[in-house]
Amino acid sequence: MTVSPSLSLAQRLRLWVSRPAGPPAKAVQFDRALTPWAFLVPQLAIVVIFFYWPSAQAVTSSFYLEDPFGFGATFVGLDNYADLSRSNEYRQIAGFTAFFSAVVTALALGLGLLLAVKADKVIRAAGPYKTALISVYAIAPPVAALIGMMLFDLHIGPATQFAALFGYDLRVGIDYWDTAFALIVISVWKQVPYNFIFFLSGLQSVPVSVREAALIDARSGWRRFVDVTLPLLAPTAFFLLIINVTYALFDTFGIIDVIVKDKPANNPMTLVYKVYLDGFKGNDIGGSSAQSVVLMVLVAVLTVVQFRLLERRVHYG
């Protein structure tokens, strides 16, 4: 039906309600102009309430200096951003975040791929083997961190005792790099199963006959893997790269929180945890908002770069 654009929403609604229901002309056409909107509203509401609104709030409050007790806010322009750019601590945390994300992504992808390649070759008892590898994925990040904390406990942790066997005094929660080591181990451990699942299904979608053709063409298993299997896995790997970078940047929050929250100061943390720490522990809403805006821009840039630079080299079957 044609509705003149000058009608008000109420008029449109009335028109919509009063219109007799006729059979739609096509399967994808609705007899009332507002019907499709009615279907879209729940999804749009979720996106608006949980993404656009908070984002807009964050951008707005990043220009204000907020009273810690919520009694008022003063417009300070770009001061919050200027503070950030001058902060040595912030720069140091950004550096650690980059290091942490790179190491976690590389290890989680590498180990996931290695396990998938090995599991793909298992013929007997493949089911239980795969289930064992995948099951870690069912553990929530904070629970994984709790398990990790017990493993790395200063007094009774098996990992600490194991390190002691080699004469190394592993002090997670006290020594900066020891804590970083524990964070990386737990984060990688938590993410490997996810990558494993995707790599395994990616491997299994490589046609058997293509592998067999490679078997006739190349003698070395490593050559076959590099020349044939890996390029065919590239779409999976590219997808996982984006997911893993996002994971390392954001989803490791729960792990970091459990490991560092009750520990003495100067612990390694990522930018996301710093946002939380400054905003909710330090009550510096303005500064923390500025940090989250920076983070938002960073992720946007990262995603664009990944798609521009890498996707060109990905072969989609």
Added chain:
Amino acid sequence: MAGMTLSSVGKTYAGGVQAVSDVSLTIEDGEFIVLVGPSGCGKSTLLRMVAGLEEITAGEVTIGDRIVNRLEPSERDIAMVFQNYALYPHMSVRENMAYGLKNRGTSRAEIEARVTEAARMLELGPYLDRKPRALSGGQRQRVAMGRAIVRQPAAFLFDEPLSNLDAKLRVSMRGEIRKLQRRLGTTSLYVTHDQLEAMTLADRLVVLNGGRIEQVGTPLEVYHRPASTFVASFIGAPAMNLMDAQVAGGRVLLEGVDLGPAGVAEGAVTLGLRAEDLSAAPTGLPVVVDYVEELGASRIVHALAEGQRIAFAHPPEAALSDRMALRVAPGRLHLFDTLSGKRIDRAARVPEVVA
């Protein structure tokens, strides 16, 4: 280039399923051998054992003068063409063909020369830099052939290479494969379930059934002297009529009608009759016409002779009636044992009287 020998080759899968048993075959250098049989007869398994993609659980396979049982597929000096082509989707046509050679350390100039030559032979020149997904089915098939040719192997192995093509393309590719193989003179082992493809391509046919060889022979030998009722019913279209008959007094009797001299022991036999060896006559085997298949150049009439199905060729211009009488061309009676299904050879060639 080399011959190939299979001696008592067998394949038993874990779990005891016997896919291939006791296959012995000597293939001459340059011969085109077609393995034919219904699905599940073990023909693909046999081919894959020669290729090294399946483990050989019994017997020995020799290519040239090397026993290849323990060799990797890449060391067997063979090239394989797969049913779904198995091209590397991320490589161009050129790279697809060159990949095997590159891994064997062939010089760059040599690779270039061989790829160019193969592309010329297969008319793939304009497509060398395309990816497989930008090619039609027939072109992909040719790339798969090209990949096999450039290796200049001791033997080509074909695993139903034409079954993914449409009927028309299949016939023309069939011709191309045959011409190419003649030109290159490379020993070839070709698997198909299509008896027509088998007949037209083969120097010799190997008919397989249940993992065993039923018959080995030239297409005409197999067609005219099938070794068993299985071969008789599998090779040739329409399938050979197989009927219950009697041998009495030295004559073959079908439903009491004398069809000619038998030359075998008295008793029940399975009688095989090709449709084209039967023709309508004023007197002979009485049949009731059931339905007619029009083929254009001829027609196949399906009829019943006292309850037994029989099909015969009939010229399109000749008259048809509900009840007809058939005669058999002299000397065209195939007799098989009723129990084993094996062909019974006549003790002596008796001069035959027209029935």
